[in-house]
Amino acid sequence: MKQILNTDQPHLRENPYTVPEGYFSAMQGEVAEKISARVHKPGFWALAKPQVALVSTFAIIFLIAFATIKIFSPQGESLKNEAFATGSEYIDGHYIESSFVDFYDTAADTSIRAEEIDPEEIVEYLSSSTGLIYLASLE
Amino acid sequence: MSDRELLELYHEEGKQHYAFNLIVKAYGERLYWHLRKLVASHDDANDLLQNAFVKAWDALPGFREESRLYTWLYRIATNEALTFLKRKKARAFLSLTDYSKQLENKLEADPYFNGDATQKALHKAILKLPEKQRVVFNMRYFDEMKYEEISEVLGTSVGALKASYHHAFQKIQHSLEEQL
Numbered sequence: 001m002k003q004i005l006n007t008d009q010p011h012l013r014e015n016p017y018t019v020p021e022g023y024f025s026a027m028q029g030e031v032a033e034k035i036s037a038r039v040h041k042p043g044f045w046a047l048a049k050p051q052v053a054l055v056s057t058f059a060i061i062f063l064i065a066f067a068t069i070k071i072f073s074p075q076g077e078s079l080k081n082e083a084f085a086t087g088s089e090y091i092d093g094h095y096i097e098s099s100f101v102d103f104y105d106t107a108a109d110t111s112i113r114a115e116e117i118d119p120e121e122i123v124e125y126l127s128s129s130t131g132l133i134y135l136a137s138l139e
Numbered sequence: 140m141s142d143r144e145l146l147e148l149y150h151e152e153g154k155q156h157y158a159f160n161l162i163v164k165a166y167g168e169r170l171y172w173h174l175r176k177l178v179a180s181h182d183d184a185n186d187l188l189q190n191a192f193v194k195a196w197d198a199l200p201g202f203r204e205e206s207r208l209y210t211w212l213y214r215i216a217t218n219e220a221l222t223f224l225k226r227k228k229a230r231a232f233l234s235l236t237d238y239s240k241q242l243e244n245k246l247e248a249d250p251y252f253n254g255d256a257t258q259k260a261l262h263k264a265i266l267k268l269p270e271k272q273r274v275v276f277n278m279r280y281f282d283e284m285k286y287e288e289i290s291e292v293l294g295t296s297v298g299a300l301k302a303s304y305h306h307a308f309q310k311i312q313h314s315l316e317e318q319l
Binding site for chain 2: 017
């Protein structure tokens, strides 16, 4: 049985398969047809490439514009103003604090500051000029 | 026309289609028989051959001539057949059927098979082999390709190919002993 596949048996190496008549010439035509149909249909990437390029260009322009606006926008200016405002508030506060005059500072008012009064004088004054009823009502 | 001349013609302005038709004419028949022995059915072999040529057309601009044109086409066609067989096998597994049995039945009913009983037994045995072993066996036994050439097509080492062929040969002998 080993001799069944012996290389000396050309019979077994022969091709037992056949094809319908005229198949190979028809096949060449079919392949040519498929390929020419393929030429008219560009691939996905070939179709998408210009659109992707267009979208990318717009995206780049948008980013540049956005960055420019972000850098030079009035919002940036207002931030600067805000910082300036904070500084000026500090200066103003300091100015007010240093130049403030308290008109109700009785301790410093020499015109109304009383001399040391002797308690005996107070008692005498009260007993001579004030009635008992008035003194009682003070409690 | 040699491979070099065909490729030079292909690279000439406006002659791509003409050159490719010449390539199909030069190698179509050999590739068809290679595919037919792998899948048994004429219709499947025809579909695979056309797909292989369409893929070759798409890939030809990038062909760097590191291998011979025929080897390159052989590789495309073989990969196409292996993918097809794996897909069919997976479907058969899901439907709980034996794909090699289906192939045998196709061969049995094939009106375009003119071999005698021994040839039929041999081809049935070949269809029982695992796909890659079948490819190696066919390339070596029928196409009489050198192991180095098969290695170039399949990207497998010569040693592994020799072992694969040896296993395939043993299995076929065993199968023939059972059948005849």
